[in-house]
Amino acid sequence: MRSIVACVMIFCSVALLAQEQEPLKFSTDVNTVGTPTIVIVIDFSSAVRIDNAQFGTSLNFDIYSQKEKIFVSSYIVKSFIVNRTLQLTIQGATKAEIEKFVSLSGSAYLSIENGLNVPFTDGTSLSFSAADVERQSKGKIGLGTETRDMYFKAFGGEYAYANNSFGWGMTPKSESDIDKLELNAEFSFQQMYGFRKGKGGEQKPLVFYSKGRVSTNSKDSLNFLYIYPLNFDISGASEAQMMARLGVEGNQTFSSGRMAFNFSYEKLINNLVDFTYGNNRLRLKPVINLGGKIYKEFDNMRIGPDSENELSGQVYANLYYNIPVMNNYSIILESNAYYDFSEKINPDQKIRLNYSIALGIDLPKTPFKTLFKYKDGQVDVNNLADSNLTIGLLADLESLVGSSVNR
Structure with missing residues (x-):
């Protein structure tokens, strides 16, 4: 009798060991419903549902490569149960972190401090040590270039994702046009909200910008607002991104305002400089944006015979370049050159220019940079010249929103 009991115990132990060492299956995809997210699915090869009530609170996963954490904020990677799988969502990462994940995909792995215990609704469970999770996930959770492109496209394109930002600051009284301390905010936001069918039947994103x-x-002449509720990707098979936009443009009070149809060609170009001095910083490529617009004014600040609202057009060229410097500094360059065809708005028929140069200092373990920014030139919605010095904070908008939501 004792020998029978012993045999049964040995058999159960072997069965349990086999269950604990069941190999995990991993896949990575993009969810474009609502706010786009990168999703890593962990499949336990079980025919039984995971017991969500017994599973407990959200597990704290991190993603590493060669002992280096890929996503700095702990709030970027979150876990939840979907039927028989555990799914990890990545939301709020910077473009640099996404690119880093792609480049290190072959060696990326999941890290969970106390291991993983998965209870099922039939009373059984699977257990994996932290070392098991690391070993089984290594090289299997990476983000391919096609999946990355799909993710960026859901936000309106790579340029839009890199340029989604929010900054706020102050202009000292000594630099103010109104002899007072000024508070200001700058933002850029672009995100998909739906799809349309392309010529070949493929899904094309509809984007708000x-x-x-x-x-x-x-009344600061450097203030402006662009609101484009309709943005169409017309890139086709081109590697560059071509967009058509319909919306309104104006100064802050819309005392100068117009309806505009805008078309642009956006492309990454090779890096021009390297100021990292051997530090491990991802160097994002500069972006050029060439395009034109047709507009119809609905209000303007001109007086006299030139005060009639114009139907005209512009051509323009923009540059955006975020240059990492050493370990935790950045130089951010932005420029916009444009030519307006209206003789009333541009009587000298000259090319106009505005530019900004900013020095950013990364604040550790936050999505923020301290920013010192100088801006000069003419904004195309009013053609008035001015300059401005701002001291403040800048955050990648996706990181800022992701951190707030996930907390």
């Missing part, structure tokens, strides 16, 4: 600068000095 807005960009602007507002301040407590509402």
Whole structure:
């Protein structure tokens, strides 16, 4: 009798050991419903549902490569149960972190401090040590270039994702046009909200886009607002991104305002400089944006015979370049050159220019940079010249929103 009991115990132990060492299956995809997220699915090869009530609170996963954490904020990677799988969502990462994940996909792995215990609704469970999870996930949770492109496209494209940002600051009284301390905010936001069918039946994203600068000095000629509710990707098979946009543009009070149809060609170009001095910083490529617009004014600040609202057009060229410097600094360059065809708006028929140069200092373990920014030139919605010095904070918008939501 004792020998029978012993045999049964040995058999159960072997069965349990086999169950604990069942290999995990991993896949990575993009969810474009609502706010786009990168999803890592862990499949336990079980015919039984995971017991969500017994599973407990969200597990704290991190993603590493060669003992280096890929996503700095602990709030970026979150876990939840879907039927028989455990799914990890990645939301709120910077473009640099996404690119780093792609480049290190072959060696990326999941890390969970106390291992993983998965209870099922039939009373059984599977257990994996932290070392098991690391070993089984290594090289299997990576993000391919096609999946990355799909993720960026859901936000309106790679340029839009890199440029989604929110900054706020102050202009000292000594630099103010109104002899007062000014508070200001700058933002750029672009995100998909639906799909349309392309010529070949493929899904093309519909994107909302807005960009602007507002301040407590509402008459500051550097203030502007672009609001484009309709944005169409017309790139086709091109590697560059071509967009058509329909919306409104104006100064902060819309005392100068117009309806505009805008078309642009956006492309990454090779890096021009390297100021990392051997530090492990991802160097994002500069972006050029070439395009044109047709507009119809609905209000303007001109007086006299030139005060009639114009139907005209512009051509333009933009540059955006975020340059990492050493270990935790950045130089951010932005420029916009444009030519307006209207003789009333541009009587000298000259090319106009505005630019900004900013020095950013990364604040550890936050999505923020301390920013010192100088801006000069003319904004295309009013053609008035001005300059401005701002001291403040800048955050990648996706990181900022992701951190807030996940907390």
